[in-house]
Every structure is written in C-alpha cells, then in structure tokens.
Amino acid sequence: MITRAKEALKKTSRLSETVLGFSPIGLKRFANLPRFLRDVREYRNQDKSGQFPLRFDQLYPILSDFYEAAGATRGHYFMQDLWVARQIYKARPAEHVDIGSRIDGFIAHVLSFMPLTMIDIRPLPVRIEGLNFVQAESATIAEHFPNGALSVSSLHAVEHFGLGRYGDPVDPEGWRKGVETLKGLVAPGGTLYFSAPVGRERVEFNAHRVFSPDTILAAFAPLQLAAFAAIGDDGEFSEGGDPRALREAAYACGIFVFKRAH
Secondary structure (H helix, E strand, C coil): CHHHHHHHHHHHHHHHHHHHCCCCCHHHHHHHHHHHHHHHHHHHHHCCCCCCCCCHHHCCCCCCCCCCCCCCCCCHHHHHHHHHHHHHHHHCCCCCEEECCCHHHHHHHHHCCCCEEEEECCCCCCCCCCEEEEECCHHHHHHHCCCCEEEEEEECCHHHCCCCCCCCCCCCCHHHHHHHHHHHHEEEEEEEEEEEEECCCEEECCCEEEECHHHHHHHCCCCEEEEEEEECCCCCEEECCCHHHHCCCCCEEEEEEEECCC
C-alpha cells in the first residue's frame, strides 16, 4: 500500500511538472533555502583573501545536495551498468555490440577494457576512442551484422522503442520488434545482456513501458536464461532468484543474461 502511494505521488509530481512547470516534490528543496542563505553569509564573513569573492549576480544555488549520501548509487543505471560490465570483463569476448545503452555509464565501463560497437537511433556528435558508433533504426540493424555477434547488450533501452520519445516513429509493437532484433543479433553460442523496468505491466507514455517478467522470458525464447540480477523497489541490488518474483513490483529493474545454444 505504501509503495503504491509513493508511486502515485511520483506520477502526480511528474504530471504537474510537465503541465504546470513545477513539481510538488521539488518544492521541498526550498526548505533548504535558509541553510543556503546562512552559508552565503558565513562565506562572506570568512572570506579574507578576496580571491574568490562572492557576488550576488553569480549565485548558483543547489538546494538538494545538503543531506545526500556520497554519489548516486541507488538508481537502476549505476548498478546495472557496473554489474553487466563486470560480466563482460569476466567473459572476455573478442567483440561486443550494444544497442541503445547509456554512454556515460555502461559504454564507458566497457571501453575501459575493450573496444565495442554501439548502435543508436540518435546521433553521437563526438568521436570516442575505441567506440565504433553506428546510427541506425532497429529494423536495419541486422544489415550491419549479417553473421551476428557473440556478445550483445541492450540496457534500459527497449522499453522506449516505439514511444516517440527519442524521435523514433510511434509503434505500439516497437518493443517486440526490438526484442526480435536483439534475438536475431545473437550468434550461436552467444550471450545477450538485457535489462528493462519490470513489475506490473503497463505503458507510461511517452516515458517507458514496464514489463511483466513473464513477458520478457516468453519474448526472448528460445534463448535460455543463464543469470539474473535485479534492483528492487527499495533500491537494493540482488543476484539470482526468480524473475517472476517481481511481477507485482512498482518499478524494479530486471537484468537478464540470455544464452543462445550452439
């Protein structure tokens, strides 16, 4: 009950921010304004050298970090990117192909120990050493890899396919077509690392879909599940277990490692 109430509050906050331009949850940051003003006064009183003088026309208030823990480690992306990159490092594949994962997380991790190819519908305006970037839509990916690949990943990407959020055509079946593309890309004996939001199945247009774990397992057949990890609604990371245990989650992250038979 509490989890669903929190979920409803977040949705209301997102809608308010989109339509009205402000978030009720975001308003709580202003509770830290007195602390900020106190720090301004303290800085001015202690500044003797004048090398970095405080000027009111150059204030840049950040009101949300006063009581945060060191770094952001409780979101889906941090733990999934790190865990999957470690699995690939252990496997040491000769090549790796990714579709749509985050560059400043997972892709960066993998690039630290091997080159890879990344495919995305969006352009990449910078050149990155070791990264072979291919701009392509899901339907044309097979043309670039006629023989498939032995190591493939797609993390927190397929849930967006066909929702128009990133300039792609609206297609309610976009996610399913994306899954078929991924399956077709995995060569015999190959491995697929896949993640997506899991829980009570729904679309939250145009942000993402949330999949039932059963939907993912069925969609990726005949690939076999070789390993599983998850980030639950409580933000805690866990390895192993049955993906179906997350059927009633609000917004968990399921990380699936699939294998194709030789």
